Amino acid sequence: MGALRWILAILGVLAIVGVSALLPPRPVYLSDLKVEVVRYYWANPQRNASVDGNSLIIGEKWYEKGYGVHAETELKVLVPPGYTHFVSIIGVDDEIKDDLPASVQFQLVGDGVILFESPVIRAADAPRRIVVDVSDVEELHLIAKDGGDGPNSDHADWANARFIKR
Ligand SMILES: [Ca+2]
Ligand SMILES: [Ca+2]
Secondary structure (H helix, E strand, O other): OHHHHHHHHHHHHHHHHHHHHHOOOOOEEHHHOOOEEEEOOOOOOEEOOOOOOOOEEEOOEEEOOEEEEEOOEEEEEEOOOOOOEEEEEEEEOOOOOOOOOOEEEEEEEEOOEEEEEOOOEEOOOOOEEEEEEOOOOOEEEEEEEOOOOOOOOOEEEEEEEEEEOO
């Protein structure tokens, strides 16, 4: 009886280890990491909020995590070891009305190399999902640029910004 109990216990542990090996690894959210503000304009970047301190909302969709910034702002973060991709929803926060002249370009620079550059995104544009390979990157810079026409109304969201393993 004692031996059977041990065997069942060992089988149970093996089953748990096996299942957890099959589950996808948890994402690491940008807003849970140490983020350095390299430069910012108009107001401090906000963690898990828009740059005005409201909920992160793009195209009427709400996002719990991320960073709200004002162009031109540059954030710096170290890619967590073993994580291969940066994923985010980008756009102009809904606190800026669609008829205001917001225009933002989102750029990712990894170890000095441009990895991603969005088109110029405006307040009426829908949220966009980006997936960028950062498997060889140590230092990632997230830059919100002014779209070439100055920073007026440029409230930019890096919504749900996170690192994943693929
Ligand atoms: Ca909008
Ligand atoms: Ca602009």
